[in-house]
Amino acid sequence: MSAMQVSIRNDEVVLEGGLTVPGRWLRDHGDDPESLNPDTSQRKVDTFAINPEVTPASLAVADGWLQVDWSDGATTGHHLDRLIRVASAPRRPAVRETKGFTLDPSLELWSDPPPVRWFDAEVINDDGAWVEALDHLRRFGWVAFDGSELGDEPLMRLVARIGYPRRSIFGDVWNMTSGASEHLDSAYETVALDVHTDGTYSHDAPGTIVFAQQIKTGEGGDSVLVDAFAAARDFQQLDPDGADLLTRYAVRGHYIEPGVYLAAERPPLRVGPDGVLEQVSFNNYDRSAVLPEAELVDAVLDAYAGYRAVFSNPARAIRIPWQPGRLLVVDNWRCFHGRTEFTGDRSFRGCYTNHEDLEGAYRIAGLIPQV
Ligand SMILES: [Fe+2]
Incomplete structure (x- = not known):
């Protein structure tokens, strides 16, 4: 040569x-x-x-x-x-002047949901098979497992593959049991939950949410997932100005309970310096009272509602039915999650992990380029 x-x-x-x-x-x-x-x-x-x-x-x-x-x-x-x-690589500008955003072409954006793919929980213990599951998480924004033992040990083995439990006001590994109101949050009720991002009140929203179901007696309570990147792409086609505004206008979120008062803000569509969409944030339950500049009031409210109208279309949602022994990892920066109403008792163990740890796992596995 x-x-x-x-x-x-x-x-x-x-x-x-x-x-x-x-x-x-x-x-x-x-x-x-x-x-x-x-x-x-x-x-x-x-x-x-x-x-x-x-x-x-x-x-x-x-x-x-x-x-x-x-x-x-x-x-x-x-x-x-x-x-x-x-x-x-594109030379980095001081200030992003491009309008709107582009999307990482290696992602599989889904607006017409694929059938739920269940990985055997055994793949968590298999280095080769695990990479395929990890790549599913990277490309689709979620990955589901079936056939796990109950308890914290299998949950911790899964979490160790993508990082470590991230401590928050909910603790590190939390117990979410219907009827047990450990926190004053809608997650602990039995009603349906609109799809949303967790931690809009955190400067660094959790990167993943990991759920492991332990108990289920009644009906309903499916997890509902929406590809927020695909919805952002489709909203940008419908309303380029509205989508661009959502990349620039910061929305504030809050979490308030006795002894706790958290607040943070960022644009619902956060774009990196290279113009690529990196993170979505949308939680109307936790949105704070911030008045936009007079000439922006209608534009902000219309853009916020316009994006929501796209992503809340039920035809875009994957429903993931639960039973004990199932595990789910959701990329909280990519997908919105919610759940359907349910009856009976149900209990999850779960935790958050950081997004940089997840990205690190992708780099180590050769799924994205190393820096
Ligand atoms: Fe949530």
């Missing part, structure tokens, strides 16, 4: 194909052991001692490695494949 052609143009390094990398930036991003700790991937180079006028003096390529001698006398080394990946 011939070595990649690289060259210097002014203060930039030019890679094959015309990709340019600014010298001052490259001097700060070496992969050699003097620049980056090989054990921790933490930066060692003193970023703030780099002369802003630094320029590349000479280049050499061998074995997928770019060596750069610099005008300040330093030498850095760079993995060419990683550098090409970074240089090929």
